Amino acid sequence: xxxxxxxxxxxxxxxxxxxxxxxxxxxxxxxxxxxxxxxxxxxxxxxxxxxxxxxxxxxxxxxxxxxxxxxxxxxxxxxxxxxxxxxxxxxxxxxxxxxxxxxxxxxxxxxxxxxxxxxxxxxxxxxxxxxxxxxxxxxxxxxxxxxxxxxxxxxxxxxxxxxxxxxxxxxxxxxxxxxxxxxxxxxxxxxxxxxxxxxxxxxxxxxxxxxxxxxxxxxxxxxxxxx
Amino acid sequence: xxxxxxxxxxxxxxxxxxxxxxxxxxxxxxxxxxxxxxxxxxxxxxxxxxxxxxxxxxxxxxxxxxxxxxxxxxxxxxxxxxxxxxxxxxxxxxxxxxxxxxxxxxxxxxxxxxxxxxxxxxxxxxxxxxxxxxxxxxxxxxxxxxxxxxxxxxxxxxxxxxxxxxxxxxxxxxxxxxxxxxxxxxxxxxxxxxxxxxxxxxxxxxxxxxxxxxxxxxxxxxxxxxxxxxxxxxxxxxxxxxxxxxxxxxxxxxxxxxxxxxxxxxxxxxxxxxxxxxxxxxxxxxxxxxxxxxxxxxxxxxxxxxxxxxxxxxxxxxxxx
Numbered sequence: 001x002x003x004x005x006x007x008x009x010x011x012x013x014x015x016x017x018x019x020x021x022x023x024x025x026x027x028x029x030x031x032x033x034x035x036x037x038x039x040x041x042x043x044x045x046x047x048x049x050x051x052x053x054x055x056x057x058x059x060x061x062x063x064x065x066x067x068x069x070x071x072x073x074x075x076x077x078x079x080x081x082x083x084x085x086x087x088x089x090x091x092x093x094x095x096x097x098x099x100x101x102x103x104x105x106x107x108x109x110x111x112x113x114x115x116x117x118x119x120x121x122x123x124x125x126x127x128x129x130x131x132x133x134x135x136x137x138x139x140x141x142x143x144x145x146x147x148x149x150x151x152x153x154x155x156x157x158x159x160x161x162x163x164x165x166x167x168x169x170x171x172x173x174x175x176x177x178x179x180x181x182x183x184x185x186x187x188x189x190x191x192x193x194x195x196x197x198x199x200x201x202x203x204x205x206x207x208x209x210x211x212x213x214x215x216x217x218x219x220x221x222x223x224x225x226x227x
Numbered sequence: 228x229x230x231x232x233x234x235x236x237x238x239x240x241x242x243x244x245x246x247x248x249x250x251x252x253x254x255x256x257x258x259x260x261x262x263x264x265x266x267x268x269x270x271x272x273x274x275x276x277x278x279x280x281x282x283x284x285x286x287x288x289x290x291x292x293x294x295x296x297x298x299x300x301x302x303x304x305x306x307x308x309x310x311x312x313x314x315x316x317x318x319x320x321x322x323x324x325x326x327x328x329x330x331x332x333x334x335x336x337x338x339x340x341x342x343x344x345x346x347x348x349x350x351x352x353x354x355x356x357x358x359x360x361x362x363x364x365x366x367x368x369x370x371x372x373x374x375x376x377x378x379x380x381x382x383x384x385x386x387x388x389x390x391x392x393x394x395x396x397x398x399x400x401x402x403x404x405x406x407x408x409x410x411x412x413x414x415x416x417x418x419x420x421x422x423x424x425x426x427x428x429x430x431x432x433x434x435x436x437x438x439x440x441x442x443x444x445x446x447x448x449x450x451x452x453x454x455x456x457x458x459x460x461x462x463x464x465x466x467x468x469x470x471x472x473x474x475x476x477x478x479x480x481x482x483x484x485x486x487x488x489x490x491x492x493x494x495x496x497x498x499x500x501x502x503x504x505x506x507x508x509x510x511x512x513x514x515x516x517x518x519x520x521x522x523x524x525x526x527x528x529x530x531x532x533x534x535x536x537x538x539x540x541x542x543x544x545x546x547x548x
Contacts, residue, residue: 044245051548052242063241068548077406083329084318103318104311107329109250110405115547118247124311181548184473185406199238203546204478206238209231214241220248225311 014092015190016131017158019165019178020067023195024152027052027065034147035069038132044221045118047129048144052215053199053206066200067144067153070095070116070129071181071189078108078117078128086126093158093190094133099125106224113185119225131155158190168194249543254309256536258302259398260427262336263420263531265298266395267428269343271450273388275432279443283436288380290435292346295387299340306333328404332397339390342383349380395424408542409475410465419461423531426454426500430524441515448520451527452508459501462534466493475545482541493537500530 027050035041035048048069055062072095079087079095086102089095102125109117109126117128132142140146145153156165172178172194180189181201198205212218232239272291275283307313319333352370359367369375399420403413429450436443466484470477483493507523510516 046244049244051240053238054241055236055238057237077404080326081329081401081404083324083327083333084315084322085324101315101318101322102312103315105309105329106250106311107327107401107405109247110543111407113407113547115246115407119311187406199236203548204474205233205236206240207231207233208240208243208546212231212239212241216242218240218243219245221245222248224247224250 014157015159016072016092016094016136017156017165017190017192018069018072018131019154019168019192019194021152021154021168021194022064022066022200024150025050025065025067026150026152027063028149030147030149031067031144031153034143035129038135038143039130041127042120042122045120045127047118047127054214055199055206064197064199066193066196068114068116069144069191070112070131071114071187071191072129072131074188074190075186077111077113077185077187081107081111083107090133092136094131094136095128096130096133097125097127099123099127102126104225109224113182113187114189121226124225246546246548249540251309251539251543253536254305256532256539257305258309259420259423259535259539260532261298261301261305262395262398263423264427264431264528265295265302265343266339266391267424267426268294268298268431269384269387269391269428270424271428271432271447273384274446274450275443276384278446283439283443286436286439287432289350290432292343292350294431294435295343296340296347299336299343303336303340328397328400332394332401335390335394335397339387339394342387342390346380346383346387349375349377349383391424392421396420405542407547408479409473410469410479410538410542415461415465419458422454422458422461423535425450426458426504426527427531429454430504430527433520433524437517437521441517444517444520445512448508448511448523451520451523452505452512455501455504455508455527459497459505462497462501462538479542479545482544483537488544489537489541492533496530496534496537498530499526500534501527503530 029050032048032050039047041047048067051066051068053064055064072093076095079089083105084101084103086098087095087108088098104119104124104126106119106126109119117126120127135142142155145155154165154168156163158166160166169178169192177194179193179196179201180191193201208218210219268291272287275287307316310316319330323330323334325331352375355362356370396417399413399416402408402411402416405411429447433444433447433451466480469480481487482489484490504523504527507519511519511523
């Protein structure tokens with residue numbers, strides 16, 4: 001449960017954020033599965049995924065795990081480009097989506113620098129991680145946070161200096177250990193990483209080879225949504 | 228495995244989900260291409276009416292709204308078909324979000340199409356009234372009304388020229404708002420959209436006005452050649468110097484460089500849209516050949532589609548996460 005009063009949670013003073021400690025993440029994909037189940041995400045769609053990247057040359061090799069989800073940017077390109085305000089900010093800072101209003105233009109998918117938005121093949125509308133806004137409204141933590149066995153997912157109010165996430169950021173910020181993805185895009189993400197390197201956060205730092213096969217076949221979607 | 232990795236990091240993705248690649252495909256290419264023609268004929272038509280009204284005025288006043296209206300409708304139709312929820316298109320008008328260039332563009336394009344439609348009615352008035360008996364009475368009444376006249380046409384044309392500017396350029400702002408696609412920068416794309424309109428507008432009139440005097444066609448040829456040249460220069464600037472801008476741009480341009488999958492298509496587009504028309508325009512100006520201009524026009528119109536398509540697709544091939 002969020003350590004906040006009900007009024008405060010539903011109030012305007014929150015700025016909810018996420019942090020993943022990549023030093024703790026062991027790539028179990030528990031968060032990925034929990035998200036899929038909680039939000040009934042259709043086949044071939046993901047709100048949250050854990051990407052494995054292998055680094056180095058044998059015998060000096062290392063496997064890295066990076067959970068990737070919507071960054072809930074303060075200056076969200078998806079919200080800006082959405083022609084009908086289907087993507088909108090909630091008072092607690094979450095970038096939410098109204099699927100009933102979405103016209104499926106896919107402008108948000110073109111705008112999001114993090115590839116965090118997908119076209120739902122069932123509803124033919126855009127969708128994405130909402131930090132489990134429906135659970136937060138009931139004072140529960142997002143499903144991925146609950147599922148993580150090593151508490152690598154840390155969620156809370158960035159505006160509250162006493163919150164776990166704020167304390168965590170303060171503790172790791174001194175040595176530049178808190179990062180966001182693609183800061184040069186100036187989207188002001190509210191999703192942070194600790195213990196991440198180039199390989200974790202920059203998709204161009206690793207090769208994504210079409211057809212490469214170790215655990216699964218690395219590939220792309222031929223069609224988006226049910227269009 | 229090392230042969231598959233990025234050299235600097237020796238890193239390779241070994242487990243991941245399939246991610247989207249081409250989100251906006253050929254329908255959006257067709258959208259941009261048709262819009263270039265729909266707005267371009269207004270720009271170039273207005274120029275022809277201002278300069279050669281006595282000589283070609285009648286032809287231009289008829290063909291300009293006809294072609295513009297047809298291509299604007301192709302543009303609007305494929306914009307609609309590309310939506311995953313086309314029946315919710317009305318949301319753009321009921322729930323407009325004004326920071327979105329898609330919204331602003333949709334409103335302006337609708338207004339522009341309305342203006343062109345009125346011009347079309349005036350242009351068709353005379354030929355339609357020749358078959359008065361076959362037409363419904365209400366249509367005859369509308370066509371015979373006094374306010375549908377040349378004076379209104381001229382006023383509408385002024386409005387159409389003003390509206391054509393943002394309508395042709397707004398897609399560049401959409402591309403600029405696509406923060407994920409570093410290749411597209413609004414200022415460059417704005418100019419490219421305008422040049423594309425001038426290129427296709429002049430090309431269309433060179434085809435329609437095949438029998439016009441060479442003096443008129445020379446002006447059109449210069450517009451065509453100059454638009455092709457400037458557009459080509461901008462593309463070459465991106466092609467050869469774009470990689471200095473950002474890591475992402477370098478990675479995107481690799482798709483059209485030597486061993487890239489879109490290398491042949493990129494250069495085919497550049498040759499057919501710009502280089503061949505430029506050469507043909509030059510040769511035509513030397514020899515006063517109208518046939519060469521006809522070839523240049525068809526080449527430019529076909530090539531522009533290929534060029535636009537490559538430029539639309541390549542930034543989408545890059546993995547974003």
